[in-house]
Amino acid sequence: MHTILPHMLKLGSYEAGIRPQNVREVIKLNQNENPYPPSPQVRGVLSKANWQELRCYPDPQMEELREGLAEVYRVRKERIFCGSGSSEIISLLFTVCVGHERRIAIPDPSFSLYASVAAVHQAECVKIPTRDDFSVDVDGLLECGAHAVMLVNPNNPTGVQLPLAEVERLVKHVKGLVVVDEAYIDFAESGSSAIPLIDQYEHVIVLRTFSKSYALSGARVGYAFANETLIAALEKAKHLYNINVLSQRLALAALSDQEYMKWRAALIRRNREWLSSQLRQLDFHVVPSQANFILCSPPPEGPYDARALYQKLMDRNLFVRYFEEPRLRGYVRISIGTDEQMKCTMDVIQDLFGE
Ligand SMILES: *Cc1c(COP(=O)(O)O)cnc(C)c1O
Numbered sequence: 013m014h015t016i017l018p019h020m021l022k023l024g025s026y027e028a029g030i031r032p033q034n035v036r037e038v039i040k041l042n043q044n045e046n047p048y049p050p051s052p053q054v055r056g057v058l059s060k061a062n063w064q065e066l067r068c069y070p071d072p073q074m075e076e077l078r079e080g081l082a083e084v085y086r087v088r089k090e091r092i093f094c095g096s097g098s099s100e101i102i103s104l105l106f107t108v109c110v111g112h113e114r115r116i117a118i119p120d121p122s123f124s125l126y127a128s129v130a131a132v133h134q135a136e137c138v139k140i141p142t143r144d145d146f147s148v149d150v151d152g153l154l155e156c157g158a159h160a161v162m163l164v165n166p167n168n169p170t171g172v173q174l175p176l177a178e179v180e181r182l183v184k185h186v187k188g189l190v191v192v193d194e195a196y197i198d199f200a201e202s203g204s205s206a207i208p209l210i211d212q213y214e215h216v217i218v219l220r221t222f223s224k225s226y227a228l229s230g231a232r233v234g235y236a237f238a239n240e241t242l243i244a245a246l247e248k249a250k251h252l253y254n255i256n257v258l259s260q261r262l263a264l265a266a267l268s269d270q271e272y273m274k275w276r277a278a279l280i281r282r283n284r285e286w287l288s289s290q291l292r293q294l295d296f297h298v299v300p301s302q303a304n305f306i307l308c309s310p311p312p313e314g315p316y317d318a319r320a321l322y323q324k325l326m327d328r329n330l331f332v333r334y335f336e337e338p339r340l341r342g343y344v345r346i347s348i349g350t351d352e353q354m355k356c357t358m359d360v361i362q363d364l365f366g367e
Pocket of ligand 1: 123168193195221223229232234
């Protein structure tokens with residue numbers, strides 16, 4: 013095929029979690045989605061929506077949504093960017109700040125989308141191993157001489173959070189772009205966000221999303237905070253109408269109900285601690301998580317290894333995530349669900365691992 017660029021032919025396809033067809037009959041804990049519905053305000057928007065409005069283009073500047081974000085996060089509108097999921101913002105950052113033949117650094121393991129997008133953009137991706145406890149090796153990231161560093165904090169799939177002082181140390185010493193992807197920060201016990209760093213540093217961008225804590229994965233809305241110069245550059249690179257009319261309003265409605273989001277996030281934190289302690293009682297190793305999922309490893313002397321556990325759970329219509337990667341082979345990642353889903357998950361695991 014001469015029509016396709018050689019690097020694209022070589023590239024594997026991005027592997028997202030399995031999407032089972034019969035979502036009502038299965039327990040889906042493989043994509044870190046929110047198990048609770050979005051705010052009732054979101055439902056209100058949908059029930060009042062007028063189909064005639066779809067005739068017109070959306071606001072390309074997304075003034076209302078950005079004003080809403082400005083108010084909630086106390087950041088000026090000029091420093092806020094919205095994208096079709098934070099995934100789009102990640103791609104745009106490669107277009108705007110990385111380009112090809114440049115080197116980016118990312119901790120390993122981390123969100124695999126970064127490496128995939130790097131490959132599409134023909135950027136070199138250096139993976140810096142996390143320590144034995146999966147904590148991020150800041151010095152390793154600093155020493156590899158990358159043009160850009162991509163940090164997911166709390167990290168996916170480990171749930172480990174790097175303290176803000178360490179994030180700042182990284183930002184201070186990297187000359188190129190520093191991305192701090194805070195997709196999961198609303199689930200962290202101490203939500204010390206890197207957002208304030210954008211006041212001092214022009215090369216840091218903080219990514220957030222409506223997909224997790226706001227329960228709007230299907231609406232595809234992400235947002236970012238950075239210096240106005242970087243935001244303006246992203247604006248130039250984006251598709252003009254990157255977020256549709258309805259999604260803009262759904263996101264604004266979810267955003268307006270902070271109390272609901274925080275209440276649900278607290279329930280998820282509670283369920284996370286419950287699931288972690290239950291698994292530890294069965295001698296699982298559970299990596300302490302600050303996100304809406306846990307990474308855990310079955311006891312070595314137990315009847316099933318991680319891969320077999322993943323299969324056994326799937327046989328019982330319980331979908332979790334297994335990663336065929338050296339550092340993660342011994343683990344499964346389980347997204348935190350409702351009380352009922354967590355009890356059901358533990359019943360199945362108890363059946364498999366109990367006496
Ligand atoms: C889920 C997730 C996102 C969110 O992606 P969207 O495109 O906004 O749905 C971003 N970063 C990480 C690390 C994630 O795990």
